[in-house]
Amino acid sequence: EKQLPNCEIHHCPSFAQFKKEWNRDQSDIVLTDHNLGDGFSFDVIEFVREQDSEFPLIVLSGSLLNHEIVRFVMEYKVNEIVLKSDLTTLAASVTGQIEGYNAKQLLHEQKEEVRRLSLVAKHTHNGVVIMNHDIEIVWVNRAYTDITGYSLAESVGKKPSELIGGSNTSHLAIEDIRHHIEQKKPFSKELLAYRKNGEEYWIKLDFTPIIEHGKFVGFVAIQEDITE
DSSP states (O other): OOOOOSOOOOOOSSHHHHHHHOOGGGOSOEEEESEETTEETHHHHHHHHHHOTTSOEEEEESSOOHHHHHHHHHHHTOSEEEETTOGGGHHHHHHHHHHHHHHHHHHHHHHHHHHHHHHHHHHOSSEEEEEETTSOEEEEOHHHHHHHOOOHHHHTTSOHHHHHOOTTSOHHHHHHHHHHHHHTOOEEEEEEEEOTTSOEEEEEEEEEEEEETTEEEEEEEEEEEOOO
C-alpha cells in the first residue's frame, strides 16, 4: 500500500475554523469530509475555489453514490472524491494531485516568462535570434528583420552566417564564432555583415546558450547595429 508523503497535517474540525486558519501559500492540498460538523463540504469547496480555481481538493465521503460523485466533481470542481469504504487509494490520490498541481504551476510560470521575454524581444531595437541545437534559426524578432531585411519566414531553418555573411566578412571572425559555439558558452563578437539588399554594416553579436534541465538546446543571439 502506498503511504502518504511525509507531510504536516493541520486538522480543522469545522468550516469556521478552516476559513480562519487556512493559508493557501503554506498548504499543498485540502482534504475535507463531505459531512462536516457544521454542515456539508460545499462551503469549504466554494471558499477554496474563490482563492484558487485549480488548488488540489479531495473530498472524503461515505455516503455519495457513483452517479452523485460524477455530478459532484463536475458541478463543484472537486479534483477527486475518495470513498471512506476504500481509503487504500488516498495516498496515491494525494500524491498525484499535489504533483499535478505543481506541474501546472510550473507550466504557468514558464508561459509567463516566455510572454515577458517575447514582449521585451518585440519592443527592443536590437535584433533577437533564437537558434536550435544545430544553430539553425527558429525565431527572429521584428528588429532583426528591420536590421537585416530578412523576414521570419526567410530566416527559419537557416544558419545566421548564411544570411549575413558576404565577400568582405572576415573568415577568421566566422571561424572564431563557430569555435565559441562549439564550446556552448556565452561570447561576444563584432564583424562586418550584409543586409538582404547587399548593403554592408557592422554588428555586435552577443551569444547566450540555452540550457534546459542541464541539456544544451540552442543559442539566443542579440544583434546590435554598430555601423555608426
